[in-house]
Amino acid sequence: MVTTQWTYDHVVLTPADPDGTGLVFLAGAKVDPLAYADKLSGIAAAGTTVVIVRPVLNFAIAEFRPLEAFTSLAPTVEQWFVGGHSLGGVKACQYAGDPAVSGLVLFASYCAGDESGLGKPVLSLSGENDGLSTPAKIDASRDALPSDTVFVQLPGAAHAQFGDYGLQPGDGTATTTDAVVRSQITAAVTDLIRTSAAPD
Structure with a gap:
């Protein structure tokens, strides 16, 4: 069970049995934080508290x-851990250098600067049919991330499927379901957090 609390500025997903880990997740441009609540709820159900942020403006x-x-x-x-979708991920890259952060999660995104020396685990999730953060753009971003970054491409997924906010101009056509994308997000992010979290 996950408890959801929200204001205009943020959404907090609190697990019934929290394990001490947390994810700050920045929404994409002009996307309501609630649009990510379902896609990230599986991560919260697994024990990680999730704070979804509406960026300034x-x-x-x-x-x-x-x-x-x-x-x-x-x-x-x-x-x-920190993460974000699209432009939210670009900003998350800047927060990733904070000593309080244990890892970085990118949803259909990439870093604007060189984070190759970050020294922390990074997960890059992308969509095969993303028309905005295209597979070619994600591939071109590899050198800016640590060499051990885990890249996971979700088959048939489009850019807007990393949230639930409808069709987005310029995006590709999804050939997979939101339920499948949610399951894949949950599995990949939970694995990163479990393998990177400090032992008790």
């Missing part, structure tokens, strides 16, 4: 708040 590049503004929403979390 709904545009992650304009975000100026420190990471602590978001982690403070779940003060019992002991180990944090």
Whole structure:
């Protein structure tokens, strides 16, 4: 069971049995944080507290708040990961260097700078049919990420399927279901967190 609490600025998914890990996730441009609640709820059900953030002006590049503004929403979390979708992922890359962060998760996104020396686990999830963060763009971003980054391409997935906000201009045509994408997201992100989390 997952408890969902939200305001205009954020959504917090709290597991029934939290394990001390947390994920700060930044929404894509002009996307409501609630649009990611279902796709990320499986991660929360597995024990990770998820804080979904609406960036300043709904545009992650304009975000100026420190990471602590978001982690403070779940003060019992002991180990944090950061992530984001599309432009939200670009901003998450900037937060990833924070000493409080244990890993980075990118949804149909890539880093604008060179994070190859980050020294932390990175997971890059992308969609085979993404018309915006295309497979070619994701492939071109590899050198900016650590050499041991885990790249997972979701078969048949489009850009907008990383959330639930409808069709997006310029996107490709999805040939898989939202339920399948949700399951794949849950499995990949949960695996990264479990293998990267500090032992008790």
